[in-house]
Amino acid sequence: MKLKQISVFLENRKGRLWKALNILSNANINIRALSIADTSEFGILRMIVSDNELAKQILEESNFVVKVNEVIAVGVSDNPGGLEGVLEILNKMDVNVEYIYAFVEKNGEKAVVVIRTEDIDAGVNALKDGGITILSEEEIKNIKNN
Amino acid sequence: MIWNEKAECMSEDDLKELQLQRLQAVVKRAYEKVPYYHKRFTDLKIEPEDIETLEDIEKLPFTSKTDLRDAYPFGMFAVDIEDIVEVHTTSGTTGKPTVSGYTEADLDLWGEVMARALTMTGVKKNDKVQNSYGYGLFTGGMGVHYGGQKIGATVIPISAGNTTRQLEIMQDFETTVLTCTPSYGLYLAEVAEKEGIDTSKLKLKAGCFGAEMWTEEMRDKLEERLNISAQNVYGLTEVIGPGVAMECPEKNGLHIFEDHFYPEIINPKTLKPLPEGETGELVLTTLTREGMPVIRFRTKDITALRRGVCECGRTQVKMDRITGRSDDMLKVRGVIVFPSQIEKALLKIEGLEPQYQIIVTRPQHLDELEVQVETSPALFSDEVKHIEEVKKDIENRIHSEIGLRVTISLVEPQSLPRSEGKAVRVVDKRNI
Numbered sequence: 305m306k307l308k309q310i311s312v313f314l315e316n317r318k319g320r321l322w323k324a325l326n327i328l329s330n331a332n333i334n335i336r337a338l339s340i341a342d343t344s345e346f347g348i349l350r351m352i353v354s355d356n357e358l359a360k361q362i363l364e365e366s367n368f369v370v371k372v373n374e375v376i377a378v379g380v381s382d383n384p385g386g387l388e389g390v391l392e393i394l395n396k397m398d399v400n401v402e403y404i405y406a407f408v409e410k411n412g413e414k415a416v417v418v419i420r421t422e423d424i425d426a427g428v429n430a431l432k433d434g435g436i437t438i439l440s441e442e443e444i445k446n447i448k449n450n
Numbered sequence: 451m452i453w454n455e456k457a458e459c460m461s462e463d464d465l466k467e468l469q470l471q472r473l474q475a476v477v478k479r480a481y482e483k484v485p486y487y488h489k490r491f492t493d494l495k496i497e498p499e500d501i502e503t504l505e506d507i508e509k510l511p512f513t514s515k516t517d518l519r520d521a522y523p524f525g526m527f528a529v530d531i532e533d534i535v536e537v538h539t540t541s542g543t544t545g546k547p548t549v550s551g552y553t554e555a556d557l558d559l560w561g562e563v564m565a566r567a568l569t570m571t572g573v574k575k576n577d578k579v580q581n582s583y584g585y586g587l588f589t590g591g592m593g594v595h596y597g598g599q600k601i602g603a604t605v606i607p608i609s610a611g612n613t614t615r616q617l618e619i620m621q622d623f624e625t626t627v628l629t630c631t632p633s634y635g636l637y638l639a640e641v642a643e644k645e646g647i648d649t650s651k652l653k654l655k656a657g658c659f660g661a662e663m664w665t666e667e668m669r670d671k672l673e674e675r676l677n678i679s680a681q682n683v684y685g686l687t688e689v690i691g692p693g694v695a696m697e698c699p700e701k702n703g704l705h706i707f708e709d710h711f712y713p714e715i716i717n718p719k720t721l722k723p724l725p726e727g728e729t730g731e732l733v734l735t736t737l738t739r740e741g742m743p744v745i746r747f748r749t750k751d752i753t754a755l756r757r758g759v760c761e762c763g764r765t766q767v768k769m770d771r772i773t774g775r776s777d778d779m780l781k782v783r784g785v786i787v788f789p790s791q792i793e794k795a796l797l798k799i800e801g802l803e804p805q806y807q808i809i810v811t812r813p814q815h816l817d818e819l820e821v822q823v824e825t826s827p828a829l830f831s832d833e834v835k836h837i838e839e840v841k842k843d844i845e846n847r848i849h850s851e852i853g854l855r856v857t858i859s860l861v862e863p864q865s866l867p868r869s870e871g872k873a874v875r876v877v878d879k880r881n882i
């Protein structure tokens with residue numbers, strides 16, 4: 305149960321992040337989750353959006369470089385230690401985590417954590433074996449974050 | 451096909467005899483008609499009669515770009531202005547432009563050498579030449595125009611720019627030969643791909659590319675992306691414009707039309723002539739120009755000459771592809787760097803658009819070299835680590851090519867300035 309994420313290359317220039325987000329909002333694309341990896345020279349905008357194909361297409365039309373890749377989304381209880389348990393499982397199974405980011409559902413009970421492991425399949429298997437519920441694309445879509 | 455077999459396949463002895471006659475005549479004309487040359491020759495106690503052999507050319511002074519600039523606008527003309535029927539100038543980006551004046555006979559000569567050049571790319575009477583060199587004071591447009599018409603081909607004088615229209619005309623008119631700068635040729639290919647035009651369906655068969663330096667790697671890209679044979683034309687406004695030399699289908703050097711332009715290679719430091727095959731600065735003497743003869747003009751272009759009968763049948767001397775120009779020769783931390791070396795390294799990287807800009811700065815008494823490269827899907831990843839690796843890989847490749855460490859900056863696609871003429875590859879921000 306893998307989830308599609310889109311990544312966008314951002315040059316370190318004023319207004320580029322705004323421009324990317326503006327393009328998406330003009331096309332009525334919902335952003336479920338977002339994170340930015342920032343280096344001194346460039347940034348990578350990573351997002352879970354409501355329509356990957358459309359998002360990729362319209363961003364590319366505006367000359368952004370876009371990539372779609374797979375990540376894992378899990379729901380963790382919104383209390384201390386919730387995320388730690390997930391990472392512990394991956395660590396035990398020797399699965400490398402490249403990056404994670406999280407967002408909280410509207411009702412505030414659960415946090416959704418997006419995980420990018422070096423090997424996505426290994427990550428999925430480790431979490432399943434560890435009894436963690438992996439969220440499906442459908443479930444993510446049903447999250448209302450407005 | 452050879453346009454002028456008699457001239458282009460002449461025996462070495464006949465050629466030397468013709469060159470000597472013409473050299474003696476042009477030296478006499480320059481001495482008698484151009485005050486600048488009269489003074490230079492007199493100062494060196496040289497008279498036209500002192501030219502008894504071709505080697506005697508070494509007695510003559512060099513003409514530099516500065517000399518031509520000082521004569522701005524018409525000081526180098528050897529005929530009355532009323533006999534000049536056309537003028538062109540250099541771009542003048544580094545100061546006052548230099549002016550070249552053409553008589554009726556000069557235009558005829560220009561058409562002749564460009565007809566030879568275009569014939570090398572396969573242009574015949576029934577071809578349609580889309581001339582995307584700029585028309586105007588720049589020599590590119592008119593040079594190709596005269597050559598194409600001399601052959602009897604259909605010249606489409608579209609000039610540079612308006613890329614969408616260029617592609618439309620190319621399809622509707624069934625253009626067979628494209629003439630433009632190589633960087634514009636690549637840009638055309640890029641836009642064609644973007645607009646979903648299948649370049650293999652075009653009638654295009656060849657391209658005559660010049661007016662800026664380019665590499666073998668760029669040739670591969672042009673040939674592959676436009677499905678053509680890409681050939682290199684050489685020339686300079688001070689001498690005539692395009693049509694001084696042209697690459698034949700063998701693609702291993704450019705035949706200099708040496709019955710009209712006499713080439714020498716010198717060491718740019720000692721100014722001494724170098725033996726055949728050695729790399730140095732190209733020096734040219736116009737043997738037949740009427741309006742503005744130039745004697746031993748220092749082109750600043752770095753190349754080597756190679757003699758021998760070519761597989762194509764031509765006997766005229768071949769020069770190597772220009773690899774550097776002292777004008778865009780960069781001296782970074784004391785090391786000589788040519789943009790073409792950086793380009794060569796970049797073009798070896800799969801998925802990289804050949805659009806780049808080199809920025810030289812001197813933040814603290816030490817030169818820094820930054821190369822901006824446009825990101826493409828092939829280079830991009832969702833992981834910082836991977837992008838850093840790509841950057842390092844590019845930096846290492848450039849390092850092994852030029853021996854200097856550079857910083858690669860990835861920029862967004864289409865963010866580097868596209869040029870319709872000569873691409874601006876170097877931005878030198880040092881105040882030197």
Ligand SMILES: [Zn+2]
Pocket residue numbers: 698699700705760761762763764
């Ligand atoms: Zn040849």
